[in-house]
Amino acid sequence: MPPLPQSFYLQPTPQVARDLLGCLLIHETPEGPCGGLIVETEAYLCADDPACHAALGRTKRNAAMFGPPGHAYVYRIHQVFCLNLVTAPEGVAEAVLLRALEPTVGADLMRRRRGQHALKDLCSGPGKLCQALGITLVHNGLSVMQPPLYVSRVPASLRDAQVTQTTRVGIHPDKGAELPLRFYLGDSPFISRR
DNA sequence: CGATGGATGAACT
DNA sequence: GTTCATCCATCGT
Numbered sequence: 001m002p003p004l005p006q007s008f009y010l011q012p013t014p015q016v017a018r019d020l021l022g023c024l025l026i027h028e029t030p031e032g033p034c035g036g037l038i039v040e041t042e043a044y045l046c047a048d049d050p051a052c053h054a055a056l057g058r059t060k061r062n063a064a065m066f067g068p069p070g071h072a073y074v075y076r077i078h079q080v081f082c083l084n085l086v087t088a089p090e091g092v093a094e095a096v097l098l099r100a101l102e103p104t105v106g107a108d109l110m111r112r113r114r115g116q117h118a119l120k121d122l123c124s125g126p127g128k129l130c131q132a133l134g135i136t137l138v139h140n141g142l143s144v145m146q147p148p149l150y151v152s153r154v155p156a157s158l159r160d161a162q163v164t165q166t167t168r169v170g171i172h173p174d175k176g177a178e179l180p181l182r183f184y185l186g187d188s189p190f191i192s193r194r
Numbered sequence: 195c196g197a198t199g200g201a202t203g204a205a206c207t
Numbered sequence: 208g209t210t211c212a213t214c215c216a217t218c219g220t
Contacts, residue, residue, distance in 0.1 A: 042212070044212075051212065052212090053212075075212085077211060077212070077213060078211075078213055078214075079213080079214080080213055080214065082212065082213080084212090097212060099212090125213070125214070126212070126213075127213050127214060128213090128214075168212070169212075169213095170211085170212055170213070171212070172210095172211085175212095192213095
């Protein structure tokens with residue numbers, strides 16, 4: 001399957017977050033390809049969303065969010081990295097955080113990067129996912145519409161009933177904690193938490 | 195199981 | 208100096 005086109009990332013951001021569920025994220029690395037099916041995402045919006053990194057304007061760190069859609073925004077928090085896919089037209093800072101994958105490609109390689117872990121714990125969190133795939137700040141701003149890093153749709157169809165929509169993880173009480181912008185596959189054992 | 199706290203680095207006030 | 212879009216070990220039930 002070809003990578004998702006840029007037009008995909010120009011849909012409303014919550015819809016992009018939802019539609020990314022079930023899509024395949026692949027990173028082709030020197031050690032081999034690795035990745036999996038996206039099972040958990042969160043949308044971060046430009047307007048009325050204090051949790052968005054761009055809520056206070058453009059900075060050196062969040063610059064990629066203001067860039068073209070279909071590119072990566074990678075940031076560091078504590079000692080881990082997190083991967084977002086930039087949405088909305090250039091200049092409008094919105095993105096989707098990828099929070100968990102169901103490992104399907106290169107599981108052994110990912111296990112090596114993460115240390116010995118059960119399959120369900122390899123990519124069950126935004127930091128774990130980046131560690132497993134070998135995503136770092138060097139990927140900040142890169143296109144996710146072509147190798148080595150890309151997202152594509154898979155043939156299997158997705159039933160609406162499988163998608164759960166709820167509040168985001170780790171958001172402080174006065175920062176839009178009540179916004180229902182987290183999406184995950186309700187029957188997946190690979191998500192970060194219930 | 196669930197709750198808690200420390201690690202640890204960069205951006206920002 | 209404060210604040211995290213986290214993770215993991217280590218408690219406590």
